[in-house]
Amino acid sequence: MTDFTVIGGPSSEQLAKKIASKLKSKFIGCELRVFPDGESKITLKGKPSGKILVVQSIYPPVDSNLLRCLAIISQARAFSSKVYLIIPYMGYARQDRQFLPGEIITMELVAKMFKAAGASKVFIVDIHSITALEHFAIPAKNISA
Secondary structure (H helix, E strand, O other), X not given: OOOEEEEEOOOOHHHHHHHXXXXXXXEEOEEEXXXXXXXXXXXXXXXXXXXXXXXXXXXXXXXXXXXXXXXXXXXXXOOOOOEEEEEOOOOOOOOOOOOOOOOOOHHHHHHHHHHHXXXXXXXXXXXXXXXXXXXXXXXXXXXXX
């Protein structure tokens, strides 16, 4: 057994289970409750230890899954100084540069939020544009499915 705990976010629980199995690591799922106003409440179903891999896709609904990802990273950081993020689908990766005056480079903000939440390193599967990785102040790597 490795010294990793794999946390499967609501959008990627099955993939996280497979990763945990391959790594012979502990798996922790999340309980998701969505309130009538659309707010999400996430509870980890166990206590992580060692280095932590958070697996959460930023797939539609993009905004909801992004916020859920940030919440999981933040909670994981309370248990470990090494929190690695695996993103099977990266929403906002197409917004990696300004094409027209006034357009916001949303990928830059998203990268800052991952760092602020406590991620140590990010692995993104088949990112739309390698340029998007330049916005990260923490190590970020594109990997192929």
